[in-house]
Amino acid sequence: MKNLRESQKGSALIMVALAMTVLVGMVSLVTDAGLLYLGNQQLSNALDAAVLAGAQVLPQDPQGAVVLAKEYAEKNGLQQDEVQVTITNGNKVISVSGNKQVNYFFARIFGYDRAELDKTAEAGIGSLAEYTGIVPLSIDERELYYGEEYVLKYGAGEDPEGIWHSGWFGTLALGGGGADIYRENLYSGYLENVKVGDVLELETGNMSNPTTEGVEYRMAECRHTPQCTFDNYQPGCDRIMIVPVIKPYGHKTVEVTGFAAFFLEGVGGQGNENYIYGRFIRFHVPGEFSTGQSGDYGVYGVYLRG
Ligand SMILES: [Zn+2]
Numbered sequence: 001m002k003n004l005r006e007s008q009k010g011s012a013l014i015m016v017a018l019a020m021t022v023l024v025g026m027v028s029l030v031t032d033a034g035l036l037y038l039g040n041q042q043l044s045n046a047l048d049a050a051v052l053a054g055a056q057v058l059p060q061d062p063q064g065a066v067v068l069a070k071e072y073a074e075k076n077g078l079q080q081d082e083v084q085v086t087i088t089n090g091n092k093v094i095s096v097s098g099n100k101q102v103n104y105f106f107a108r109i110f111g112y113d114r115a116e117l118d119k120t121a122e123a124g125i126g127s128l129a130e131y132t133g134i135v136p137l138s139i140d141e142r143e144l145y146y147g148e149e150y151v152l153k154y155g156a157g158e159d160p161e162g163i164w165h166s167g168w169f170g171t172l173a174l175g176g177g178g179a180d181i182y183r184e185n186l187y188s189g190y191l192e193n194v195k196v197g198d199v200l201e202l203e204t205g206n207m208s209n210p211t212t213e214g215v216e217y218r219m220a221e222c223r224h225t226p227q228c229t230f231d232n233y234q235p236g237c238d239r240i241m242i243v244p245v246i247k248p249y250g251h252k253t254v255e256v257t258g259f260a261a262f263f264l265e266g267v268g269g270q271g272n273e274n275y276i277y278g279r280f281i282r283f284h285v286p287g288e289f290s291t292g293q294s295g296d297y298g299v300y301g302v303y304l305r306g
Contacts, residue, residue: 129294129296233281245259
C-alpha cells in the first residue's frame with residue numbers, strides 16, 4: 001500500500017516537472033518574441049525618422065541630409081557609426097541601414113543568446129503635383145532662381161501687362177471671380193484641391209486694394225521671433241505661399257503645370273500700380289504629391305518607400 005502511494009507521488013512529480021518545462025518554454029517564447037518584436041519596431045522607427053529627417057533637405061543638400069539622418073538615428077537609440085546612409089536618384093532618394101542586437105531573456109536556457117536585426121528604410125522626395133491652399137496668383141512656366149527677387153502680380157501699365165489677356169496682371173479667379181473671393185483666397189489660400197493639369201480661370205483687373213490687404217494680412221501673421229526671412233523661416237509661416245505655375249490654355253484660362261513656394265516680402269507701388277514682391281524658395285510640404293508629370297519648381301513632398 002505504502003509503495004503504491006510512493007510511486008503515485010513520484011509520477012506526479014514527474015508530471016509537474018514536465019509541465020514546468022513546457023510552461024517555461026512557452027513563457028520564454030512569448031517573452032522573447034515580444035522582445036524581438038519591440039526591437040524590430042524600435043529599429044524601424046529609428047530608421048524611418050532618420051530617412052524622413054534627411055529627406056527634408058534633399059535634393060539641394062545631400063551632405064546635410066547624411067548629417068541629419070545620422071543625428072536622428074542617434075536620437076532614436078542607434079549609434080551614428082553603425083548606420084549607413086546612401087543618397088541616390090539624383091539626390092531624390094535617401095536610404096539608411098542599421099542593425100540592432102536583441103538580447104534574449106529566457107531563450108538563453110535553450111542556448112539562444114541574442115538576435116541580430118538588420119533593416120533598411122528609404123524615403124524619396126517628389127515634386128508636388130496637387131495642393132489645397134494655393135493663392136490666387138501665378139507664375140508662368142520658366143526656370144526659377146531660388147532666393148532671387150520676383151514680382152508676382154504686376155501693376156497696371158507695367159510690362160508685361162496682359163501677356164495672355166488684356167487687363168490681366170497675374171491673378172486667378174479660384175472658385176469664382178471678384179474682389180471678395182480673390183481677397184479671401186489671398187488671405188487663407190483656396191480651399192479646394194488643385195492638381196497639375198487643372199484648368200484655372202484668370203482674374204482680370206488690377207485687384208489693387210484686395211492685394212494690399214491680403215499681403216499686409218499675411219505679413220502681419222508672421223509672429224515668429226526673429227521675423228522670418230527667405231533663408232530662415234518657420235515652415236508653417238503665412239509669408240510662405242504656394243503659387244501655381246501655369247501655361248496658357250484657352251480664352252481667359254490657364255493650365256497648372258506645377259507648384260512653387262513664394263516667400264512674401266511685401267507689396268510695392270501705389271494704387272493701380274501695386275505689385276507683390278518676394279522670393280521663390282525650395283520648400284517641403286507635408287501631404288500628398290506625386291512624382292509624375294509635375295514640373296520641378298522647388299516644392300517637394302516626402303514619402304517613405306517600401
Ligand atoms: Zn514667420
